[in-house]
Amino acid sequence: xxxxxxxxxxxxxxxxxxxxxxxxxxxxxxxxxxxxxxxxxxxxxxxxxxxxxxxxxxxxxxxxxxxxxxxxxxxxxxxxxxxxxxxxxxxxxxxxxxxxxxxxxxxxxxxxx
Amino acid sequence: xxxxxxxxxxxxxxxxxxxxxxxxxxxxxxxxxxxxxxxxxxxxxxxxxxxxxxxxxxxxxxxxxxxxxxxxxxxxxxxxxxxxxxxxxxxxxxxxxxxxxxxxxxxxxxxxxxxx
Numbered sequence: 001x002x003x004x005x006x007x008x009x010x011x012x013x014x015x016x017x018x019x020x021x022x023x024x025x026x027x028x029x030x031x032x033x034x035x036x037x038x039x040x041x042x043x044x045x046x047x048x049x050x051x052x053x054x055x056x057x058x059x060x061x062x063x064x065x066x067x068x069x070x071x072x073x074x075x076x077x078x079x080x081x082x083x084x085x086x087x088x089x090x091x092x093x094x095x096x097x098x099x100x101x102x103x104x105x106x107x108x109x110x111x112x113x
Numbered sequence: 114x115x116x117x118x119x120x121x122x123x124x125x126x127x128x129x130x131x132x133x134x135x136x137x138x139x140x141x142x143x144x145x146x147x148x149x150x151x152x153x154x155x156x157x158x159x160x161x162x163x164x165x166x167x168x169x170x171x172x173x174x175x176x177x178x179x180x181x182x183x184x185x186x187x188x189x190x191x192x193x194x195x196x197x198x199x200x201x202x203x204x205x206x207x208x209x210x211x212x213x214x215x216x217x218x219x220x221x222x223x224x225x226x227x228x229x
Contacts, residue, residue, distance in 0.1 A: 008154055034218070043119075043206050043220040044157070069146065089156060099210040099218050103157040 008087060010108040019077040023090035023104045028071065030092035034101070035064055035075045038087045047075070047088075051095070077109075085111045116140065117209050119221035122184045126197055126228055133193045134208030136163075142187035143209035148180075151204040153222075163190040163207075197228040 013019045025033070036044035036112035050057045050073075057064050063076040073090050076097045087108050091101040116139040126132045136146055144165045149157040154165055164171040169182035181193040190209075195199055206223040 037150075041204075041223070043223040043226070045220075046218070086226075099145065099157065099208075100162060101218070103149075104158070105156050 006109045008106050010024050010110060012110045012112055013080050015080060015082060015111055017080055019075075019080045019084070019109060021075045021077075021088050021107045021109065023073040023075075023107075025038065025071050025073060025092045025102075025104065027092055027094070027102065029094055030102075032093045032095050033066060033073050034063070034091045035062075035073075035086075036089045036091060037105075038084075038089060038106075044089060047054055080109075080111050082111045082113065089108075117207065117219045117221040119205075119207055119224050120177065121224060122222060123225045124227070126199070126226070128198055128228055129196055131183070131193055131195045132197055132226060133191050133224070134205055134207075136192070136221055138188045138209045138211075138219075141209075141211045143190075143211070144187060145210045146184060146190040146207055148190070148192050148205045149208070151206060153204075157206060160192075161177045165190075194226065199228045202226055202228045 034049040035047040037047050038044045048059045048062050048064050050066050061078045065074045088107045089106045090104040093101045118139055120135045123180040126134055148160045150160050151157045159172050160175045163182045163184040165184045165187055171177045179195055184190040203221050207221045208218050209216045212223045
């Protein structure tokens with residue numbers, strides 16, 4: 001029979017604007033969080049990570065914020081560029097858990113010219 | 114930098130046959146590798162943890178007799194999809210962590226499997 005595909009949440013932004021992608025995680029024991037970028041047909045690319053002893057971490061054009069109270073993670077991309085168009089996933093893990101990650105559902109970022 | 118390579122990148126096989134996917138860590142040793150499956154428009158789902166020199170650990174709901182994992186060396190893990198069916202068509206991705214460098218996790222480029 002016909003299958004119904006899932007649709008990823010989509011965030012559309014204008015080139016040059018800032019993007020904020022949000023993620024809710026589920027495991028209170030998770031103490032390591034990573035943001036990945038995945039372009040169509042490719043494997044995930046590491047963007048930035050943060051450990052639970054931090055609330056904020058900055059990279060080049062990207063910032064990750066962690067709110068452990070509400071189990072929320074966000075990725076901020078400054079001056080979004082067309083090359084940023086991709087699907088973004090957050091992943092959570094437990095240090096000492098052998099680098100086993102649980103991925104969030106993903107957000108499709110579309111950058112409009 | 115460290116690279117994880119998968120082969121083949123794309124494979125088409127007939128229903129009922131088996132297909133093997135390789136995952137290699139190119140310039141580091143990985144005692145543990147992970148296999149994920151990703152359907153279109155969906156997230157990565159962990160299938161199993163591949164342990165060098167011992168049996169793989171499978172996630173709940175993943176058939177170990179259907180998805181055979183062999184981690185015979187510190188740089189190679191293989192995933193064999195046995196008796197493949199069209200519903201096994203998916204994107205299979207492996208990851209490996211490089212110890213002694215912050216345990217950075219590297220992902221392969223993925224392997225597209227289409228079962229016809």
